Amino acid sequence: xxxxxxxxxxxxxxxxxxxxxxxxxxxxxxxxxxxxxxxxxxxxxxxxxxxxxxxxxxxxxxxxxxxxxxxxxxxxxxxxxxxxxxxxxxxxxxxxxxxxxxxxxxxxxxxxxxxxxxxxxxxxxxxxxxxxxxxxxxxxxxxxxxxxxxxxxxxxxxxxxxxxxxxxxxxxxxxxxxxxxxxxxxxxxxxxxxxxxxxxxxxxxxxxxxxxxxxxxxxxxxxxxxxxxxxxxxxxxxxxxxxxxxxxxxxxxxxxxxxxxxxxxxxxxxxxxxxxxxxxxxxxx
Amino acid sequence: xxxxxxxxxxxxxxxxxxxxxxxxxxxxxxxxxxxxxxxxxxxxxxxxxxxxxxxxxxxxxxxxxxxxxxxxxxxxxxxxxxxxxxxxxxxxxxxxxxxxxxxxxxxxxxxxxxxxxxxxxxxxxxxxxxxxxxxxxxxxxxxxxxxxxxxxxxxxxxxxxxxxxxxxxxxxxxxxxxxxxxxxxxxxxxxxxxxxxxxxxxxxxxxxxxxxxxxxxxxxxxxxxxxxxxxxxxxxxxxxxxxxxxxxxxxxxxxxxxxxxxxxxxxxxxxxxxxxxxxxxxxxxxxxxxxxxxxxxxxxxxxxxxxxxxxxxxxxxxxxxxxxxxxxxxxxxxxxxxxxxxxxxxxxxxxxxxxxxxxxxxxxxxxxxxxxxxxxxxxxxxxxxxxxxxxxxxxxxxxxxxxxxxxxxxxxxxxxxxxxxxxxxxxxxxxxxxxx
Numbered sequence: 001x002x003x004x005x006x007x008x009x010x011x012x013x014x015x016x017x018x019x020x021x022x023x024x025x026x027x028x029x030x031x032x033x034x035x036x037x038x039x040x041x042x043x044x045x046x047x048x049x050x051x052x053x054x055x056x057x058x059x060x061x062x063x064x065x066x067x068x069x070x071x072x073x074x075x076x077x078x079x080x081x082x083x084x085x086x087x088x089x090x091x092x093x094x095x096x097x098x099x100x101x102x103x104x105x106x107x108x109x110x111x112x113x114x115x116x117x118x119x120x121x122x123x124x125x126x127x128x129x130x131x132x133x134x135x136x137x138x139x140x141x142x143x144x145x146x147x148x149x150x151x152x153x154x155x156x157x158x159x160x161x162x163x164x165x166x167x168x169x170x171x172x173x174x175x176x177x178x179x180x181x182x183x184x185x186x187x188x189x190x191x192x193x194x195x196x197x198x199x200x201x202x203x204x205x206x207x208x209x210x211x212x213x214x215x216x217x218x219x220x221x222x223x224x225x226x227x228x229x230x231x232x233x234x235x236x237x238x239x240x241x242x243x244x245x246x247x248x249x250x251x252x253x254x255x256x257x258x259x260x261x262x263x264x265x266x267x268x269x270x271x272x273x274x275x276x277x278x279x280x281x282x283x284x285x
Numbered sequence: 286x287x288x289x290x291x292x293x294x295x296x297x298x299x300x301x302x303x304x305x306x307x308x309x310x311x312x313x314x315x316x317x318x319x320x321x322x323x324x325x326x327x328x329x330x331x332x333x334x335x336x337x338x339x340x341x342x343x344x345x346x347x348x349x350x351x352x353x354x355x356x357x358x359x360x361x362x363x364x365x366x367x368x369x370x371x372x373x374x375x376x377x378x379x380x381x382x383x384x385x386x387x388x389x390x391x392x393x394x395x396x397x398x399x400x401x402x403x404x405x406x407x408x409x410x411x412x413x414x415x416x417x418x419x420x421x422x423x424x425x426x427x428x429x430x431x432x433x434x435x436x437x438x439x440x441x442x443x444x445x446x447x448x449x450x451x452x453x454x455x456x457x458x459x460x461x462x463x464x465x466x467x468x469x470x471x472x473x474x475x476x477x478x479x480x481x482x483x484x485x486x487x488x489x490x491x492x493x494x495x496x497x498x499x500x501x502x503x504x505x506x507x508x509x510x511x512x513x514x515x516x517x518x519x520x521x522x523x524x525x526x527x528x529x530x531x532x533x534x535x536x537x538x539x540x541x542x543x544x545x546x547x548x549x550x551x552x553x554x555x556x557x558x559x560x561x562x563x564x565x566x567x568x569x570x571x572x573x574x575x576x577x578x579x580x581x582x583x584x585x586x587x588x589x590x591x592x593x594x595x596x597x598x599x600x601x602x603x604x605x606x607x608x609x610x611x612x613x614x615x616x617x618x619x620x621x622x623x624x625x626x627x628x629x630x631x632x633x634x635x636x637x638x639x640x641x642x643x644x645x646x647x648x649x650x651x652x653x654x655x656x657x658x659x660x661x662x663x664x665x666x667x668x669x670x671x672x673x674x675x676x677x678x679x680x681x682x683x684x685x686x687x688x689x690x691x692x693x694x695x696x697x698x699x700x701x702x703x704x705x706x707x708x709x710x711x712x713x714x715x716x717x718x719x720x721x
Contacts (some may be wrong), residue, residue, distance in 0.1 A: 025702065026702025201703050
């Protein structure tokens with residue numbers, strides 16, 4: 001059973017007596033599973049990969065994901081399963097897209113509306129929408145890269161891509177490389193960046209970078225790094241994966257939604273042989 | 286191999302007692318606690334034991350106090366528990382030869398729980414001075430005497446208990462079938478009394494001026510627990526590990542109370558107006574990082590090569606500092622008749638926070654505090670034949686304002702991030718005083 005409305009009361013961080021309600025979190029984790037079943041949306045007929053999520057004003061979440069060469073969307077509400085029918089959101093219809101689109105990343109745009117960046121044929125495309133349903137593609141790709149992620153910091157757009165085992169800004173320098181610690185979970189490569197932006201109550205700019213780290217054995221787990229300028233990212237002191245109970249096999253596709261007193265992390269994990277969308281929650285340490 | 290590790294960071298302690306936080310009785314809190322030289326009721330058991338010897342009557346003070354915090358970290362109310370309970374004190378004066386003395390006993394008995402201690406992760410934000418601080422019993426006994434005509438000296442002890450203990454399991458742990466285990470269990474838990482001293486002196490320097498000083502000892506509750514499993518691992522007769530052990534020792538601290546020195550005056554400005562003032566030095570610098578120390582020892586024989594328990598990083602220091610707390614109170618005799626005397630009271634106190642801005646992993650949150658109080662009292666006399674001596678009724682209300690404070694984290698990967706702490710604490714109480 002999965003309960004979005006009662007996420008904060010699902011057994012995380014509770015303590016006897018008062019004094020521990022509504023504590024702030026930054027989104028850096030750690031994250032714990034919600035209930036006893038982390039997978040919140042699956043399709044027995046297809047892999048659902050690279051989720052990206054936003055919180056809806058009336059509650060719940062809208063999630064876009066890659067499915068069989070297209071980008072789909074689904075709304076998740078307060079109950080188990082989707083709140084509405086999954087629907088196609090974006091399909092390949094440009095020559096440069098070579099027949100398939102994937103790896104979407106959606107972020108609110110300044111002045112309203114949404115920006116989606118996505119990958120097609122090793123390039124990064126962009127599309128814009130006012131309602132999250134109908135999308136208007138830009139005429140030309142933004143540049144080369146894999147697993148793109150976009151976030152606005154004020155009016156400044158940051159687009160990060162995976163490139164050769166590291167993460168760099170689109171058209172720019174590497175911002176995060178594999179860990180130099182041979183025992184680290186991300187010692188072999190980092191990829192699949194997802195950026196989140198916020199301004200702290202102290203007025204400081206904060207960019208969080210969720211990513212997938214791989215070790216020498218090929219196991220992939222989700223990590224986090226933080227930055228004040230979007231150009232230099234640092235890992236937490238002990239540099240561990242951010243899921244408190246990491247998948248035995250692998251996990252991919254981090255999609256954070258950071259709120260004031262809790263943060264959600266949608267991500268990919270395997271269920272019945274297919275990549276499905278799971279959810280985790282970070283409340284208080 | 287035998288490994289000893291010092292792990293960290295699973296517990297946070299909180300501090301002091303409800304009387305430190307909200308005062309004792311109904312008259313003292315109405316004057317913002319400026320009572321070192323002005324106390325004349327059962328509150329002397331806390332504010333200045335020397336003042337117990339002021340009167341000649343046997344006095345019983347009985348009242349009820351409540352404080353409700355509305356405290357926010359990051360915009361959300363943490364639902365910090367209220368503190369409420371019965372305030373009871375007894376003062377029994379008498380003369381032994383030429384010496385006038387008095388014994389006093391005071392108790393604040395919470396009606397929700399006698400004492401709360403709990404262990405929280407060190408990174409979890411909490412209101413360090415309001416978490417467990419008001420959630421404990423206060424019990425004190427004192428002896429006071431008058432020296433000459435104008436000097437009063439008193440002292441006593443306050444009590445608290447601490448726990449210490451161990452759980453020992455000895456025998457064989459079945460592996461892979463745990464149902465095949467064979468253990469003897471030994472649980473040894475001890476409740477030990479902790480006593481800390483308090484003392485006070487009061488001097489009538491002039492008929493219209495009292496000056497006083499008092500001392501309250503520091504206190505910390507140690508929660509000392511151990512767990513040890515000793516024996517064989519594996520099937521009976523062919524254990525995988527023979528004569529191994531695993532031992533965990535946890536030492537946590539709670540209910541820290543700083544050593545305090547207070548000095549004050551009570552000035553009878555006019556026949557109707559009493560002004561009192563206090564300054565209290567509080568030794569908060571003795572406050573250590575509240576995280577528990579966990580010591581692990583083990584010897585798993587041939588499995589030692591594959592068992593590695595990673596040591597946690599060193600504890601971050603708390604960096605609390607000493608504080609001076611000024612208090613000011615006023616009492617006005619508003620009306621007097623043959624059977625009643627009405628008094629109005631007010632007070633203000635400023636308690637600077639001992640806690641630094643929380644920039645690291647530890648989140649022991651506290652703010653400066655501005656406390657405003659008001660109250661009244663009526664002293665009735667000759668209203669019944671049952672009560673020969675005057676009978677007092679007092680009441681107060683108060684509010685402590687904690688202005689917003691920003692905490693900026695050093696690390697951009699801190700799990701809590703920057704936040705603002707702020708809040709309000711509302712207080713109220715009533716008291717009665719019976720003389721015999």
